[in-house]
Structure formats: C-alpha cells, structure tokens
Amino acid sequence: MGILDVQNLSVSYDGKTILSDFNFSVSKGEKILIRGKSGIGKSTLFRMIMGFGKYNSGEIFFDGVPIDVINIWDIRKKVTYVSQDTDIAEGKVADLIEEIFSFRANTDKPGKDDMEKTLSELSLSPDILGKDYMKLSGGEKQRVILVLALLSGKDIFLLDEVTAELDAGLKQKVVDMFFDNPHWTVLAISHDREWESKAMKVIDFSAGVN
Numbered sequence: 001m002g003i004l005d006v007q008n009l010s011v012s013y014d015g016k017t018i019l020s021d022f023n024f025s026v027s028k029g030e031k032i033l034i035r036g037k038s039g040i041g042k043s044t045l046f047r048m049i050m051g052f053g054k055y056n057s058g059e060i061f062f063d064g065v066p067i068d069v070i071n072i073w074d075i076r077k078k079v080t081y082v083s084q085d086t087d088i089a090e091g092k093v094a095d096l097i098e099e100i101f102s103f104r105a106n107t108d109k110p111g112k113d114d115m116e117k118t119l120s121e122l123s124l125s126p127d128i129l130g131k132d133y134m135k136l137s138g139g140e141k142q143r144v145i146l147v148l149a150l151l152s153g154k155d156i157f158l159l160d161e162v163t164a165e166l167d168a169g170l171k172q173k174v175v176d177m178f179f180d181n182p183h184w185t186v187l188a189i190s191h192d193r194e195w196e197s198k199a200m201k202v203i204d205f206s207a208g209v210n
C-alpha cells in the first residue's frame with residue numbers, strides 16, 4: 001500500500017455518477033499530475049480524500065489505515081490541500097497568515113526569514129503583508145496561498161489548479177518548488193503544461209480511468 005490508496009470509489013450527485021469504481025495509489029515522494037476536462041470529477045476526488053463530502057461506496061486509505069470521521073482530523077494535519085477558491089479571507093494578508101498558522105491542524109508559524117524568502121521566490125515584496133487580501137489580483141492571491149502551502153511544514157500536497165493565474169515563468173517556478181523536493185508527495189490537478197514535464201505519473205480522467 002502507498003501513503004494514499006483509493007479503492008473502488010464511487011461518487012454521485014443528484015443521481016449523476018461523478019466517479020465510478022475509481023482506483024489509484026500514491027507512494028511517498030511521488031509527483032502526480034491529474035488532468036481531464038472540466039466537470040469530470042477531479043476536484044471531487046480531492047474533496048473526498050480530505051473528508052469534505054460523502055461517497056457512495058469504496059474506501060480511502062491513508063498510510064494503510066481506512067479514513068473515517070475520527071482519523072480524518074489527523075490526516076488534515078498531515079496534508080496541505082489547496083482548493084481552486086482563492087477568495088479565502090478578508091482583511092490584511094498578515095492577519096490571514098497569523099490566522100492560518102493558529103489553526104490546530106497547522107504547524108507553528110514560519111519565521112520571518114523563511115516567509116520573506118518564499119515571498120521573494122514568488123516575486124512578492126514583503127509589502128504585500130500589509131495589504132488588503134481581497135484587493136489583490138488573482139495571481140497575487142494565488143501566490144499568497146502558495147506561500148502558505150509551501151511553509152505549511154507538511155509533506156503531502158493536494159493542489160487544485162494552483163498555477164492557473166500565474167505567468168509562464170512563475171508557473172515553472174512553482175512546479176519546481178513542489179516537484180524538486182524528494183520528500184514531498186504531490187498530487188496536482190492542472191491544465192498547465194509546466195507540470196507535465198516533471199510529473200512521474202499522469203492520471204487522465206478524460207481517458208476513462210474513472
């Protein structure tokens with residue numbers, strides 16, 4: 001078994017089948033690209049893994065243990081999930097960061113040096129910390145969220161279209177930051193070709209894997 005195993009997972013909404021007997025396994029350190037046309041069920045898979053929704057049948061194992069309503073909290077402590085939604089907060093960026101790192105599921109707040117280094121790697125100036133999050137551009141919001149993910153202290157990532165709003169140079173940089181760390185297990189849903197060159201495995205939902 002891998003770090004994450006999905007077995008015979010079936011999900012339907014309002015009588016419409018989204019995932020049907022879906023199987024896949026992820027080993028520690030693996031880098032997987034998930035792609036497929038819009039609405040096919042890619043984000044649904046991530047939400048099921050994180051326990052944000054009910055599936056009709058099947059089982060999801062984390063490190064060999066079936067996920068249930070109790071141990072899902074431990075799993076959330078170990079997995080960084082970045083959804084497509086970037087409108088995650090109001091108020092100053094610094095306050096958002098403070099709040100995220102005060103959650104029980106997260107680790108200690110990163111140091112100032114790490115924060116500034118990661119901001120700069122994503123071409124953000126430290127001034128952004130004093131800005132109103134909701135007034136940032138789509139790409140700036142995406143980069144703030146990526147900084148939070150990169151500094152989460154966790155080593156398993158579920159990333160849902162996290163480079164969609166970035167220019168080509170930054171897309172490549174983000175791919176390199178996630179994929180070059182041999183200890184990190186990364187599942188990335190993306191339509192951006194930058195993820196493809198470094199992915200160890202591509203799961204194409206449109207090719208009928210589900």
Ligand SMILES: Nc1ncnc2c1ncn2[C@@H]1O[C@H](COP(=O)(O)OP(=O)(O)OP(=O)(O)O)[C@@H](O)[C@H]1O
Pocket residue numbers: 013014018036037038039040041042043044045084
């Ligand atoms: N909570 C829900 N209730 C009803 N239908 C839902 C729910 N969540 C998702 N769906 C439907 O399930 C289908 C799959 O959605 P999902 O977000 O997984 O697609 P996706 O492959 O990630 O698409 P995209 O690439 O556009 O993000 C869609 O038709 C969506 O409308």
